[in-house]
Amino acid sequence: GMLQEAEQKKIPLNTQLEKLGKWIGIGVIFLCAVVFIATYLKGGNFLETALFSIALAVAAVPEGLPAIATISFALGVQKMAKKHALIRKLPSVETLGSTTVICTDKTGTLTMNEMTVRKIYCPSEIIDVGGIGYSGEGSFSSKPNGIEMLLKAGMLCNNAALQGQTAIGDPTEAALIVSAMKSGLRREDIEKEFPRTNEIPFSSERKMMTTLHRDGKSTTAFSKGSPETILQKCTKTLYRGRIRPLTRVEKNEIMKINESFAKDALRVLAFAFKPVTQKDSAEKEMIFIGLQAMIDPPRMEAREALLKCEDAGIRVVMITGDQLLTAEAIAREIGIKGKAVSGEELEKMNEKELLSASKEVNIYARVSPEHKLRIITALKKAGNIVAMTGDGINDAPALKKADIGIAVGSGTDVAKEASDMVLVNDNFATIVGAVEEGRAIYDNIRKFSAFLLSCNLAEVLIVFIAVMLGMPLPFIAIQILWINLVTDSFPALAMGVDSAGKGIMKKKPRNPKEHIVSGSVAASIIALAIIVTAITLLVYSRFESKTLAFTLLVALELLVPAIIRIGYRAYSLNIWLAGACLLSFALQLAVIYTPLSKVFDTVAPGLQEWGIIAASCIALLVTGIAAEVLIRKSKERAAA
Structure with a gap:
């Protein structure tokens, strides 16, 4: 039922x-x-x-x-796969870049998922437990009567x-085995002594689990669960080895101790x-034995990643099954700020209240899967735009x-099937790395869209203006097609x-409704097209050499990617791009200096022509970079 309510998504960018191609097509044909x-x-x-007009349209x-x-x-x-993020659906790459909120589970994602029991409460006494990890080495600060029963229950x-x-299996349960081992209990012996006969499994609704064991001729049930759930079901307590009634005062006392543990x-x-029989x-009417409290240390990288999110304008919301105080303590330690709400409080909210609460609450505790759906x-x-983890x-x-x-990655197959991305x-x-990559890919698509569109626009403008001014056509059909093939x-x-x-991670997330050719991209396309057109037409009107115009346009277009990249603060050398431009230029030289020149109707340019091309390239670099920087500055001002 819940699965049907959630619908499918498609690649918006393509x-x-x-659509963009269609509109350009109509304009070009005109x-x-x-x-x-x-x-x-x-x-x-x-x-x-x-022929020429058709070639121009194609180009x-x-x-x-x-x-x-x-x-x-x-x-x-x-x-992304190399960085441990497996994308299952292509559209999500684009969506990642515009993510504004990441809802994340706490355990294993923000923390190490390596539990260690640190404190034990045996009625009337708090005991510290030493040691870390799953080694089974460590000691107890004291061993009151009745601690054995508590550790046995955990095992x-x-x-x-x-x-x-x-x-x-579950690290929480592994920690309980280790804490029992620290007092010298061996699992094999205990399971021989108390063989399991039945189980009432844990569920997030029940918040507890019970196993039944043969104990000589009778049967004993052992339960573990959240303190509030277990205490509701207890009427007696094991106090220093003796069973006696559990009073209201003692219950409150135990919940206070639970709270002090949770705050740590x-x-x-x-x-x-x-x-039991x-x-x-x-x-029903069980006997309370005690509490075990464990730490799950936060991941060091999580803290840095959270700072990155803050810079990038992404909110991080922690969703956990832990109790409120534990959740708040861990959020503080990792650096998540904001209000905290428990599942119970969430239950009482209607949609409108939840909508306004969701604007400031960054910590949700004791959450069930239904709550997750409501939060999203x-x-x-x-x-x-919400990214959400689940297992x-x-x-x-x-x-x-x-x-x-x-x-x-450690989650169930069902969760993986429903997901767009798997964290190995x-x-x-x-996740934050994937968001960064998503933003980079989107920027790249913007970069080459700006490149292709500004060059194509320049080609059409050059011819159109030349014809309107009554000049002879600057290129022949095959040259136009070649420019399109080689430079693009x-x-x-x-x-x-x-x-x-x-x-890239210092900018706010982009608005997903924004068109790929948004204001600043369009400005950059038009500016570069006008500069390339102006330079080519000036040179052509002066020298009226088709070969010069043809080679000049190729040279200018090959500089456009470098100029566009500056607009995106991409200053590092892109080996592939440098190689691609050199290859394209080499092919252009082949057309003018080899027998291919007959096909392309070109004459080998001399030194003077190369001087003109070099000067024109410098002119494009200066004006183009100035235009890009101006556009970027005004965009940043508008964003601020």
């Missing part, structure tokens, strides 16, 4: 690019028709003029855009196992037992509902694998 009519009326040969339409975009996505996905009501020093970022479990009565829905309603079967609906569902190493820092394809592909520009 539809944008296809201009080419004008060029054809004007040239023909001036007495041009019908067939030649028609001017950026048919490669969606294809290169898809290649960029695919290469980006490969890059028996348990489905994890230890292999050497690695936990198999410890995760607290309560334990109880009961001699049948399974149905196992969880509220955040999306507030206009956020359990029950997380699937929330993962589907999120703009980007992120399954952790469960690490929060990996290789450099555009190489721009698709460009590295991220400086400060």
Whole structure:
């Protein structure tokens, strides 16, 4: 039911690019028709003029855009896989770049997921436990009567196992085995003495689990769960080895101790037992044994990643099954600020209250999968693009509902199926890395769109203006097609694998409704097209040499990628791009200096011509870079 409510998503960018191509196509056909009519009326040969106009139309339409975009996505996905993020659905690469909120589980993602019991409460006494990890070495500050029963309960009501020093199963349960081992208990002996006969499994609704064991001729039930759940089911307590009634005052006392543990970022479990005759009565009127509290140390990288998110204008929301105080303590330690809300408080809110709460709450505790779905829905309603992590079967609906569902590698297959991305190493820092990569890919697509569109626009403008001014056509049909083939394809592909520009994670997330050719991109396309057109036409009107105009335009277009990259603060050398431009230029030299020149109707340019080309290139670099910097500055001012 919950899964059906969450719907499918499609690649918005490619539809944008296809639409863009369509509009450009219409505009270009119109201009080419004008060029054809004007040239023909001036007495041009019908067939030649028609051929030229068609060639111009073919050259001017950026048919490669969606294809290169898809290649960029695919290469980006490969890059992310090397950094432990597996993208399952291509559109999510683009969405990652505009993420405004990351909802993350605490355990394993923000923390190490290596539990160690630090404190134990045996009625009337708090005991410190030494040692870290799963080694089984460590001592107790004291061993009151009754601690053995508590440790036994932790070891028996348990489905994890230890292999050497690695936990198999739930790390929380592994920590309980280790704490019992520290007092000299051996699992094999205890399981022989109390063989398990039945189990009432844990669920996030029940918040407890119970196992039944044969104890000589009778049966004993052992339970563990959240302190509030277990205490509700207890009527007696094991006090220094004797069973006696559990008073209201003692219950409050135990909850106070639970709170003090939780404030130290410890995760607290309560334990109880009961001699039983049948399974149905196992969880009623139990005997309270004590508490075990464990720490799950935060990941060091999580802190840095959180700072990066803050710079990048991304909110991080922590969602956890832990109790409120534990959640707040860990959030403080890692650096998540904001209000905290528990599942109970969430239950009482209606949609409207949750919507306003979701704007300031960054910590949700004791959360069930249904709550996750409600939190995501509220955040999306507030206009956020939400990425969300999950691991359990029950997380699937929330993962589907999120703009980007992120399954952790250690999670269930169901969660992975519902997700857009899988974190192989469960690490929060990996998500932030993926967001950065998503932003870089989107920038790259913008870069080569600006490159292709400004060059294509320049080609059409040069011809159109020349015809309007009554000059002879600056190129022949085959030259126009060649420019399109040589200068456009290789450099555009190489721009698709460009590295991220400086400060890419210092910008706010982009608005997903914003068009790929937004204001600043359009400004840059128009500015560069006008500069290239002006330089080419000035030179052509002075020297009226077709070969010069042809080679000059190729040279100028090969400089455009470098200028565009400066607008994105991408100052590092892109080897692929440099190689692509050199290759294109070498091909151009082949056309003018080898027998191919007959086909292309070119004459080998002399020194003077090369001097003019060099001067023109310098003029383009100076004016182009100035234009890019101005556009970037005004964009940054508008953003601020």
